[in-house]
Amino acid sequence: MTFKATDILKPTRREILKISGAAALSAPFVSRAWAQVTEINMLAWYGHGEADIVGEYEAANNVKFKPKYYAGGDNMLALIAQSPPGTYDLILSDGEFVQQLNAAGYIEEMNAADYPFDDMLHSDFEKFPGHWKDDKLYSMILRGGHLGVSYNKNSVSAEEAASYKCFWKPELKGKVGHFDWHLPSLGMMSLYNGNAASLFDVDEAAWTKLKETTLSLRPQVGGFFDYGGTFNSLKNGEMQAMCGIGDWITGVLERDGAPVASVIPKEGGIQFTESYSIGKGSEKADEVTKFIQYMMSADGQVKSAQMKAYPGFCVTKAGRAKLQEVDPKEAARSGQVEGNSNDPIALINEGRIHYRDIPKQQSLEDWNDFWSEYKNA
Numbered sequence: 001m002t003f004k005a006t007d008i009l010k011p012t013r014r015e016i017l018k019i020s021g022a023a024a025l026s027a028p029f030v031s032r033a034w035a036q037v038t039e040i041n042m043l044a045w046y047g048h049g050e051a052d053i054v055g056e057y058e059a060a061n062n063v064k065f066k067p068k069y070y071a072g073g074d075n076m077l078a079l080i081a082q083s084p085p086g087t088y089d090l091i092l093s094d095g096e097f098v099q100q101l102n103a104a105g106y107i108e109e110m111n112a113a114d115y116p117f118d119d120m121l122h123s124d125f126e127k128f129p130g131h132w133k134d135d136k137l138y139s140m141i142l143r144g145g146h147l148g149v150s151y152n153k154n155s156v157s158a159e160e161a162a163s164y165k166c167f168w169k170p171e172l173k174g175k176v177g178h179f180d181w182h183l184p185s186l187g188m189m190s191l192y193n194g195n196a197a198s199l200f201d202v203d204e205a206a207w208t209k210l211k212e213t214t215l216s217l218r219p220q221v222g223g224f225f226d227y228g229g230t231f232n233s234l235k236n237g238e239m240q241a242m243c244g245i246g247d248w249i250t251g252v253l254e255r256d257g258a259p260v261a262s263v264i265p266k267e268g269g270i271q272f273t274e275s276y277s278i279g280k281g282s283e284k285a286d287e288v289t290k291f292i293q294y295m296m297s298a299d300g301q302v303k304s305a306q307m308k309a310y311p312g313f314c315v316t317k318a319g320r321a322k323l324q325e326v327d328p329k330e331a332a333r334s335g336q337v338e339g340n341s342n343d344p345i346a347l348i349n350e351g352r353i354h355y356r357d358i359p360k361q362q363s364l365e366d367w368n369d370f371w372s373e374y375k376n377a
Contacts, residue, residue, distance in 0.1 A: 038287055042067045043079060044092035045274070046227055047309020057294055063287060065090075071226055072181040073097035074364060080106050086281030090288045095273030096183075096357045098139040099130040107277040112137040114289055116296055119316045121345050129355060131275060139275040140292055143304045143312035146344055146353060147184050147246035148269040150262040155240040163265045164192040167243055173220050177239035180224040182371035183356060184270060185244035189214045191267040191354070199270075201360035211370055217243075218377045227310075234260055248272070248310040251334065255311075264347060270356050271348070274312065298322035306330060313344045 042049050042065050049067025070076045073094045101107045120126050131139040149161045160166040167176050178185050190199035190210050233239040246262040253260050276292045278285050294300045301319025314320045324331045335342030347353045359367050
């Protein structure tokens with residue numbers, strides 16, 4: 001008979017979430033140090049499987065994450081569709097794609113009692129749209145970030161950046177870039193057109209106008225970039241403004257002293273929301289659950305907020321408090337301090353932030369087809 005440490009010691013949710021990060025990693029987990037390493041296949045945006053996020057947890061728990069990275073929810077769905085059930089144990093998804101994952105049978109039901117819903121920073125995070133179905137949980141919100149006007153301070157003034165109109169500034173011709181994914185950029189064009197809360201729910205007339213507005217920006221555009229290209233083109237000054245991103249890119253550069261920033265303009269901004277789900281058919285659901293619990297602890301939330309690949313904001317009260325304690329500079333820079341004008345929670349409460357979604361009156365294919373047309377115009 002083979003013994004596992006998990007047969008002897010199973011920490012409760014409260015034990016994991018309430019004790020400090022050092023204790024959380026030493027006390028309940030280190031007893032498995034002699035066990036065979038468990039591999040966890042992760043599907044995620046770049047950075048979530050890197051050492052600054054999972055390295056300490058791996059060492060303490062005898063697990064090894066094997067990440068497969070994607071960019072854009074459409075690509076994520078395609079990767080899962082092409083893989084046998086059970087391929088991915090842990091799926092990090094943009095919040096708006098959880099419904100698609102669930103409808104396709106790609107994710108498992110989760111036990112809501114395992115997670116700190118009583119510690120959420122905002123009531124919207126308790127039952128985030130699409131994460132629940134028939135009062136059953138299918139995805140756990142991990143972090144968020146806001147998308148708006150991203151710009152080089154030497155080329156665009158703070159006053160100009162207060163509107164998406166700055167992307168049409170004559171001096172920026174050939175210097176405006178796009179993160180190469182249709183949802184964030186077309187969402188911003190929809191906000192610029194005044195669609196506000198209905199930015200992803202546009203009728204035929206509004207859709208036609210959205211396409212016209214977007215096409216009118218094409219002469220300004222110098223390129224369409226993936227994550228690395230977006231980062232480097234802003235860093236080297238090739239692009240002086242970027243549509244479709246936010247602090248998740250400029251924050252990394254800003255931390256290194258680059259003259260770039262992201263702001264939420266007067267037309268409003270878009271929130272990206274990243275969440276964890278357990279892959280359908282995974283044989284490691286218990287291991288995955290424990291990792292998600294750790295990432296929802298105060299220390300896990302701080303790791304997420306400080307992620308080297310791209311920053312995000314905490315979604316729990318304990319996480320925000322711990323970030324302010326251990327990294328006050330980053331907490332202030334990212335607005336994660338009460339009273340800060342860029343406080344992400346305050347921006348939500350003010351109605352200036354809209355949760356990213358998928359098209360309601362068109363299909364994803366419609367938006368993707370137009371995006372291809374736009375890129376080739």
